[in-house]
Amino acid sequence: MSSIKVMDVKAEIISDNDKEAAALREEVRKNKVFFVNLMASPGAGKTTTLVRTINSLKSKYRIGVMEADVDSLVDAKTIEETGAKVVQLHTGGACHMDVAMTKSGLDLLDCKDLDLVFLENVGNLVCPAEFDVGANKRVMILSVPEGDDKALKYPLMFEVSDLLLVNKIDCLEVFDFNFDALKENVSKLNKNLEIIPVSSLTGEGFDKWIDWLDKEVDSFLKDARKDR
């Protein structure tokens, strides 16, 4: 046997991150906040989806948003117009959010007076899938113009997500997008992944997504409020 020490750096980083994520999830639960990690490619419509979601639920829940971007303030400004509490996090070139960055973001946002917090992750289908940030649910957006073959190429993102929103269905007629092909590819990776087609622009299909989210938040908050 070789006596050379081998360190699997990536596995260690991920395993540390997972432990910290579980701890953060527990901490956020104590604050009675439901936390959603929203992930997608650049330009899939994360911000537009958030704006419509906030407008649908803001009379019922107190909502906060952490906007994570490599650079710029454009998304945070858009979210601010909805009246939700928002902070912009600059990742300094990093291509994903990890638990430590998320924890700093949550502290900055200050969630004590919030019920529902979204992290809009960096636009990227690869790296954010590897990092549990301590959210209660991971929601992924795939937009119609990106194509129905994305599950083949970015499998991990589909495997770790709890819900898939297929956005921009208002422009289905100009793209060659096959829902059956998508469903077949997705079911091989994640049988439990529910798919909801929506248009964040027109609002088509949005009721179903809002219902899903509302039920999740509602039952979580009831449960969390029982804890003393």
Added chain:
Amino acid sequence: MKVVELHKSVTESNDRDANDLRKELKERKVCLVNLMSSPGAGKTTLLAKTVTDLKDQLKIGVIEADIASDVDAIKISNQGAKSIQVHTDGMCHMDAGMTKRGVDELGVDELDLVFLENVGNLICPAEFDTGAHKNVMILSVPEGDDKPLKYPLMFERADALLLTKMDTIKFFNFDLEKCIDQVKKLNPNINIFPVSAKTGDGMDKWEAYLKSTIF
């Protein structure tokens, strides 16, 4: 206290490998083009169309880099280009070492032009010089005109920008002039080609640019 700047040393060693590969390929008269974009921006469709249009004039090879699957390499090979699929095994970008292995595996001696279709990602591939002679990025209309603000490094590093899916512009709130202005602020020397690989519009200018890059 000793501090190891890991990121810096990684990129410095990559830069050395990239320069070696670039020099080697130039001596062999093979032009390497690194094609980068978001997932689903249309890299493969654009490549398939480019290969079809140019295959009688240039000998073209394609290295398809993906985390998983071989759907892209099959599509490209159907167009008659020499192609191989590289699996990055979870990695979010190609570096110079991985590219060199791809080049060696493909076998480029008889080729004029080799495309590296990088992993679909607007962030990490911008940080890693692959040894390509030209970095080309694709932004598709449905992604929106604000992308230069959010992913500036990619726009700074690119020698050419293809604005794709131009045939769908009437469906999207995409301000072409504003987008081009923002890109030029980041990178005044960038070549910008609005195209539609589906209809063929604008492809002639892009293909003329490609022909001007070969050795």
